Structure formats: structure tokens, C-alpha cells
Amino acid sequence: MSNQASLNADVSTTMPEAAKSAETNAAATDQKKDVEKADKSPAPSKAAPSVKTADCKITSIPGDTQFKGDCEFMPHGGGSFTVKRSNGQSFVDGITAFVAELDSKTAAGLSARDANGDLTYLGVAEKSPVDGACWESENHSVCVYAK
Numbered sequence: 001m002s003n004q005a006s007l008n009a010d011v012s013t014t015m016p017e018a019a020k021s022a023e024t025n026a027a028a029t030d031q032k033k034d035v036e037k038a039d040k041s042p043a044p045s046k047a048a049p050s051v052k053t054a055d056c057k058i059t060s061i062p063g064d065t066q067f068k069g070d071c072e073f074m075p076h077g078g079g080s081f082t083v084k085r086s087n088g089q090s091f092v093d094g095i096t097a098f099v100a101e102l103d104s105k106t107a108a109g110l111s112a113r114d115a116n117g118d119l120t121y122l123g124v125a126e127k128s129p130v131d132g133a134c135w136e137s138e139n140h141s142v143c144v145y146a147k
Contacts, residue, residue, distance in 0.1 A: 050075065056083055057134075057143040060092040067091040073144055078102055083144055090115065098142045100125060100135055110137045 056071035071091075074082045084097035091098070097113040103124075110125035125142070128134035134143035 055145040058091040059141040065092045
């Protein structure tokens with residue numbers, strides 16, 4: 001066999017393999033593009049939890065002051081939540097928001113936010129054995145009811 005015939009034979013056997021390799025590379029590139037498109041989809045925002053209107057009953061135990069009315073309920077997952085008034089006014093004692101971070105099904109760390117935005121830890125709140133919508137700390141009771 002001449003060198004030209006040998007070269008043509010080599011090319012004819014490698015061309016289908018090269019075409020298959022090119023097809024495989026094109027398919028892999030398409031799959032990579034699909035993955036990149038999926039990766040660029042917006043993830044759910046943790047900064048903007050869903051806000052629901054609820055009925056709140058907030059009681060300041062030492063002052064025996066109470067707020068009853070509409071509030072904004074923002075769940076954080078795992079049972080943790082924030083409640084605040086939609087108009088930005090305080091509930092009681094200058095507190096504009098309460099944050100409950102659940103440690104278990106019956107205990108939560110309770111914090112309060114003031115008008116300046118400062119967050120103060122109030123202590124452990126326990127779920128009320130009488131009313132499951134209420135969390136009670138030493139100085140405050142926070143009850144949130146779905147509308």
C-alpha cells in the first residue's frame with residue numbers, strides 16, 4: 001500500500017471517531033450551559049421572609065401594659081419568627097419588634113428591637129401550656145394568631 005493510500009485509510013478510520021468526539025463535546029457543552037443556566041436562577045431570599053398579617057397580643061408583665069391588634073408575622077423557619085407593627089409604632093415599652101429564635105418546640109430565645117433598631121436579648125421564653133400561640137418570658141408575653 002502506498003503512503004497516500006495508508007494516509008487515506010488512517011483518515012477514513014479516524015474521521016468517524018473525530019465526528020463522534022465532536023458530537024460528544026458539543027453535547028457536554030450543551031449540558032454545561034444548561035447547568036450554568038440553572039445555577040444562575042435566583043435563589044430564595046433569606047433576607048426577605050414572607051410577611052403575613054396576624055393578630056398579636058403583647059403583654060408587658062411588670063408594667064401590665066398590653067397591645068392587641070394587627071401585626072406583621074415573619075417566619076424564619078424551624079418555628080422561629082419576628083413580629084412587628086406595620087406602622088412602625090411600638091407594641092409596649094418602646095419595643096417595635098419581637099424576635100423568637102426557637103431552641104426547641106417549647107423554648108425560644110426572645111429578643112426585642114427598639115425604635116433605634118437595637119436588638120436586646122430578653123431571655124428564654126417558654127411556650128404557654130395554656131395557649132400554644134403564646135411565648136412567655138420573665139417580663140413579656142408574645143401571642144401571635146393567624147388571621
